[in-house]
Amino acid sequence: MRAENYEARNHPPSNEFEINFGPNHPGIEGNYALKVKVHGDEIVAARADGGYLHRGFEKLMEQRLWIQNIALVPRICVPDPAPMEVAYSMAVEQLCGLEVPQRAQWLRVLLLELSRLAAHLFTFGGHAATTGMYTPMFWGVADRDLLLDLFEELTGGRVYSIYNIPGGVRRDIPDDFLTRLSDTLDYIDSRLPDYDNLLFTNQVFVRRARDAGPVSQAQALDWGVTGPNLRATGLAFDVRRDDPYLVYDELEFDIPTEQPGDAWARTLVRRGELLQSIRILRQVIDRLPDIGGPIRAPIPNPLAWNVPAGEAYVRIESSKGELSWYVVSDGGDKPYRVHIRGPSSMHAVQVLEHLVTGCRIEDVAQIMFSLDACPPEVDR
Amino acid sequence: MTDTEQFPVRVEQPDRNGGNIFSRVFDELTAFCRSRSLFILHYCTGCGAIELPPAMTSRFDMERLGISPMVSPRQADILLITGYVSVKTLKRVMLTYEQMGSPKYVIGICSCTVNGGMYWQSYATAKKLNDYMPVDLYIAGCMPRPEAVITGLRQLMDKIAAGEANGWEDYYRRYDYYLGHQQRLFGETWQTPTDVIAEARHYGLFGPETLGDHTRLLEQHQAPLEALEMQLGLGAPDEVKA
Numbered sequence A: 001m002r003a004e005n006y007e008a009r010n011h012p013p014s015n016e017f018e019i020n021f022g023p024n025h026p027g028i029e030g031n032y033a034l035k036v037k038v039h040g041d042e043i044v045a046a047r048a049d050g051g052y053l054h055r056g057f058e059k060l061m062e063q064r065l066w067i068q069n070i071a072l073v074p075r076i077c078v079p080d081p082a083p084m085e086v087a088y089s090m091a092v093e094q095l096c097g098l099e100v101p102q103r104a105q106w107l108r109v110l111l112l113e114l115s116r117l118a119a120h121l122f123t124f125g126g127h128a129a130t131t132g133m134y135t136p137m138f139w140g141v142a143d144r145d146l147l148l149d150l151f152e153e154l155t156g157g158r159v160y161s162i163y164n165i166p167g168g169v170r171r172d173i174p175d176d177f178l179t180r181l182s183d184t185l186d187y188i189d190s191r192l193p194d195y196d197n198l199l200f201t202n203q204v205f206v207r208r209a210r211d212a213g214p215v216s217q218a219q220a221l222d223w224g225v226t227g228p229n230l231r232a233t234g235l236a237f238d239v240r241r242d243d244p245y246l247v248y249d250e251l252e253f254d255i256p257t258e259q260p261g262d263a264w265a266r267t268l269v270r271r272g273e274l275l276q277s278i279r280i281l282r283q284v285i286d287r288l289p290d291i292g293g294p295i296r297a298p299i300p301n302p303l304a305w306n307v308p309a310g311e312a313y314v315r316i317e318s319s320k321g322e323l324s325w326y327v328v329s330d331g332g333d334k335p336y337r338v339h340i341r342g343p344s345s346m347h348a349v350q351v352l353e354h355l356v357t358g359c360r361i362e363d364v365a366q367i368m369f370s371l372d373a374c375p376p377e378v379d380r
Numbered sequence B: 001m002t003d004t005e006q007f008p009v010r011v012e013q014p015d016r017n018g019g020n021i022f023s024r025v026f027d028e029l030t031a032f033c034r035s036r037s038l039f040i041l042h043y044c045t046g047c048g049a050i051e052l053p054p055a056m057t058s059r060f061d062m063e064r065l066g067i068s069p070m071v072s073p074r075q076a077d078i079l080l081i082t083g084y085v086s087v088k089t090l091k092r093v094m095l096t097y098e099q100m101g102s103p104k105y106v107i108g109i110c111s112c113t114v115n116g117g118m119y120w121q122s123y124a125t126a127k128k129l130n131d132y133m134p135v136d137l138y139i140a141g142c143m144p145r146p147e148a149v150i151t152g153l154r155q156l157m158d159k160i161a162a163g164e165a166n167g168w169e170d171y172y173r174r175y176d177y178y179l180g181h182q183q184r185l186f187g188e189t190w191q192t193p194t195d196v197i198a199e200a201r202h203y204g205l206f207g208p209e210t211l212g213d214h215t216r217l218l219e220q221h222q223a224p225l226e227a228l229e230m231q232l233g234l235g236a237p238d239e240v241k242a
Helices: A057-062 A069-076 A082-096 A102-130 A135-155 A177-200 A203-209 A217-223 A263-290 A344-356 A361-371 A375-379 B021-035 B047-056 B087-099 B111-115 B146-161 B167-173 B175-186 B196-202 B213-221
Strands: A016-021 A033-039 A042-049 A310-317 A322-329 A337-341 B038-043 B067-069 B078-082 B105-109 B137-139
Touching: A033 A344, A033 A361, A042 A344, A042 A361, A057 A069, A057 A337, A069 A082, A069 A375, A082 A102, A082 A310, A082 A322, A102 A135, A102 A177, A102 A263, A102 A361, A135 A177, A135 B047, A177 A203, A177 A263, A203 A263, A203 A361, A217 A344, A263 A361, A344 A361, A344 A375, B021 B146, B038 B087, B038 B146, B047 B078, B047 B146, B078 B087, B087 B175, B105 B111, B105 B146, B105 B167, B137 B146, B167 B175, B167 B196, B175 B196, B175 B213
Parallel strands: B038 B067, B038 B078, B078 B105, B105 B137
Antiparallel strands: A016 A033, A033 A042, A310 A322, A322 A337
16 A cells, blocks of 8 residues: 555444455355444344356356256356256256156266265365364365265266256266265264264354354245255255155155254254265165166257247255256247246345344354355355 | 666566575575465365365365465465456455465466356456466366366475466566456456555566556556445444443
């Protein structure tokens, strides 16, 4: 700063001031910002400041072929990319009236639940780190890496799998993949007592997380909260069960719910979902070898593929909440209009603003991570 | 007398084999030590940030190379740009970059920083990172694996030890060029609190290309800096609570 540019000013009383929480901040999840006004260390007002990750997906998709968009859509939500491509593929299938072979549907469930496991492990790690406990973060990331190895084996990509295409999936499982998957699930199962000791029943964590950012059930329904955050308020709503897609109606799983709706309850719901995902994956391991048939329905030449005019609305349950896609085709080779209703845009903007107001500044990061919002999906 | 005549110009690289032997040994030792203790400020600008936790934690363990994360730009050595930068983010990246103390190194991770990558036609992203700041190393890939990140960091360490990672000097020597690109993206009135030209003089890096049309434009628009006052619309400060 040049000396001649500096001008002393009368600042407002310094007991109350506004600070930037993010975008470049170790406590914020991704490239996202909160502008908060603090009084002492209590937050009196907050405003979410997104847009740092805006890429204009909905516009970009209008300029690319239906098949090219497959490579684009997983980038919308980085920690949990699989639901995006599944939802987009399902929307295109709905427009074309394509019947997806049974085996492809089971493989999609496999991918979705693996992705959910990986996303939840990552969230536990992040949430623990915001309360000052770094060991669960190291463990969560390391265990997630085992799942990423499975992704790599199955799809060729560690994070962005690009495994689904409209009509089915790109390739079948490798030899002995299910055995390795089963071993990995056993390992993660065996790690849970350690996680319980370290995180879920650890008083350091419990006392911090309990009563942090409470949401009542009525508020949650008003604000459009979905997914684990809604189930933490006691409402057992899960798109997988209430509006089944793929083969979820053939699978047995419970919907974990918790009562108070605070950060602690949200974490416990995710822990329950981790177990349910493992349970679903075990059923997939049992059933998949008996399901034969193709993995892909025949589609026309993808480079000159005119999808029939119409509109499709698809909703599925991602690890963050209810994810919906609205796709309109005018009969051309590119989408006419695409809209994505991501769960995080509700969680990270309106809900977060409400929840951090009145809490203390050290709980902001924790509340954000407990909502499991995904900034790239907020901004799109 | 122009500024260029008034201040010494050092455009070419210093001769590493000439000069006093003691200063040469000292320089080499400094470069070696620098390369073995690096603090990363990773600004999670995009997708690539998701491969950094694996690279930093137990499995790939960046810390065995003497590289560890740092939360504040003032103490960081490496600015890691992890993925596409939208225009809004790039402003913050520029502010962060100019806050960092020299010598500083920039690594662009992911294809998006190289040429726009997946978002080459997006209206919201900046395409080539090296138009806006000097980039010492690119790690291409969408997204690069942790192994690639570690290999890239090792290459940067080698470059630093060999005294070749001098991108930050280029920012001072050709400030006009970088500022021109920034102005094209952010508008003519773009300015940062950092006085890059004065810093260029301080480091002895003031060159013929430091000043130019764009810095003249900057001087025209450079308003006196005001004390930071955020306009959140959150209302005036409340009365002091009892």
